[in-house]
Amino acid sequence: MEDIEIHPWLIRMSQGDEEAFQMIYQLTKDHAYRLIYYLASDKQEVGDLMSEVYMELMKSLDNYQQDQKFSSWFNGLIIRQVRNWQRKSWFRFRIIEKLKSVTSFDMTDRDSELRTAVLYSRMELLPILEALPLKFKEIIVLRYYQDCSLEEISDLLKIPLGTVKSRHHHALKHMRKHFKIQDQRKEMNGYVHGKSAQK
Amino acid sequence: MSMENQLKNEFHQNSKNIVPPPSLDSRIMAIYRESLAAKKEKKQMKRLWKLPNIAVIGLLFVLLCGFALAGGKLLFQEELGNVKINYTANEEVTLDSGLLEKMRHSLSEVKAKLNKGETAVLYFAELGANRYAFQSVSNPEVVNDLDSWSRTVSHQNPTEHIPESLPGSFKFAQGMESPAYGAFIDSAAFKLLDDMKVESKQTGKDVVWRKTAVKSKPVFNFYTSLYRNAEQQTIYYTLQIPNEKVRMEGITSPTSVYEDLNIHGHPAHYTLDNQSLYGASKIAQYILWMEEKGDQTLIYQVGTDSPTVTKQQLIQAAQSL
Structure with missing residues (x-):
């Protein structure tokens, strides 16, 4: 997605053109959905969050500067x-209720979500990401x-580069630790299964 | 393979599997249409703003002395057009002299680091959860030519005239599109507070600051004209024009002196704050009043940081406008 495009x-x-909104949505939806999916703690809420993101895009587009x-x-x-x-759980209820009044939830959505969740859980590291606090996950x-550099992340999150580096270090450390535990569990399970098979 | 590379691979492989569910398109389009309809309705409602009791937005505003906190003694409450002001005195913002000095020093230190036209927000960890811990500072562009400054102001509101001088031989020195001191803290700047608190905790710094982004459509337009006399006393005159319906919350220490006045037949409010964070001295005096001109609500403020300027001089300056 190029800016020029x-x-x-x-x-x-910004002038209220529906066709333009549709085009922006088509150009950005896959990227937005994936980014939200990786950041959200409850994968079932990704659709609701996606709606929130596009509502906010409508509201704050005037703040976007072309440069x-x-x-x-x-x-x-x-x-x-x-x-x-994540912060406003009380508010979430209201939004969800509002969204429900706007549209109904399709059963094919459930199938799609389930499929995505199964494939996600088959990865080795990504499920470990879920255990991280949001500030590390980001x-x-x-x-x-x-593929952002640490400097770009610092700009984007508006936090000092030192904080980004420190969070990056802690996040990887945390993931390594969990990966190791996961590996040990696998080895132990393999050992137990092996023993049972020998009997 | 390193964990970093494995992460990249997994993101790459897995992203193909993450696709928005089929019904999301129609759901988001429905929300878009609903939101667009609400926006149109809101525009129509704006034309009916004269109706009383319309809800105001919950906007926090730094008047001169900081954020409003719950409780405290109400000094005044006034509503005119699209502006509602609550001004309270609260014990919580009474600072000891050491802390006041430190805050004043940090604010001027940060100001010195700003380029022309930049603003910044500061978090003072010693004040903890007290919202007075969040302050702002700016280094505005200044205009020294009176004609050019008058044109800038009258472009925003043609009824406004910038005088060449104020009673007491105060001559126009400069104009700036910002409050006399500090800067307006909007909701975007307020969101920086959490990160600054984290940084203060992690680094142990007492004062953390961040530059803030300049909005293309600010909530207020500010026009401050500064006047100086031969004794180097200063009086400023700020015209503040809201671009939307706002509720302003001002707060000052109970040690401040407050008095009701009348300027041009409008209720006006005089405050002498002896704990000012900005300006040449810790004494700040100002008179505030509102007028409706055309379809705009204008907020006027005439003030000084020169301790030797009297209340009477300020009243004369306000009445001359």
């Missing part, structure tokens, strides 16, 4: 929405999924 649509969208890189600005918006979502996702 998206800018004309953003201008039309900013849209993808970075949009990533910042997504991260803020995920943080707010760094890992931006660094290794979005």
Whole structure:
């Protein structure tokens, strides 16, 4: 998604053009959904969070300045929405109720979510990511999924570079520790199964 | 393979599997249409703003002395057009002289580090959860030419005239599109507070600060004109124009002196704050009043940081406008 490609649509969208919103949505939805998926603690809430992100995009588009890189600005918006979502559990109920009144939930969504969750759980490291606090998870996702440099992450999250480095270090340390425990468990299970098979 | 590379691989492999569920498209389009309809309705409602008791937005505002806290003695409450002001005195913002000095020093130190046109917010860890711990500072661009400054102000509101001088031989010295001191703290800047608290905790720093982004559509437009006399006393005159319906919460220490006045037939409010965080001295005096002109609500403030300027001089300056 190049800025040059998206800018004309953003201008039309800010003027209330539905076709422009549809185009922006099509250009950004896969990226937004994946980023939210990796950051959200409850994967069943990704759809609701996605709605929140696009509602916020409508509201705050006037704050977007053309000389900013849209993808970075949009990533910042997504991260803020995920943080707010986690922080305001009381508010979440109201939003969910509101969303329910707007649209119904399709059963094929459930199948799709389930399939995604199964494939996700088959990975070795990504499930460990889930155990991390959001502030660490943000760094890992931006660094290794979005391929952002630590400086870019510092800009995007508006925190000092030193804080980014420290969170990055702690997140990897935490993941290594859990990976090791997971590995030991696997080995022990293999040993027990092996013993039972010998009998 | 290193953990870093494995993470990259897993993200790469797994991303193909993460696709938005089929019904999400129609769901988001429905939300878009609902939100657009609400926006249109809101625009129509704006035209009916004269109706009383319309809800105001919960906006926190730094008047001169910081954020409002629950409780405290209400000094005044006033509502005109699209502005509602609550001003309270609260014991919680009474600072000991050491801390006051330290805060004043940090604010001027940060100001010195800002480029022209930049603003910053500061977190003072010693004040902990007290919202007075969050302060702002700016280094505004200044205009020295009166004609050019008058044009800038009258462009925003043609009824406003910037005088060449104020009673007491105060001559125009400069104009700036910002409050006289500090900076407006909007919700985006307020969101930086959490990160600053974390940084203070991690690094042990008493004072943490961040530059804030300049918004293309600010909540308020500020026009401050500064006047100086031969004795180097200063009086400023700030015109503050809200761009949306706002509720302002001002707070001062109970040690401040407060008095009701009347300027041009409008209720006005005089405050002498002896714990000012900004300006040349710790004494700040100011008179605030509101007027409706055209479809705008204008907030006027005439003040000084020169301790030798009297209340009467300020009243004369306000009445001359």
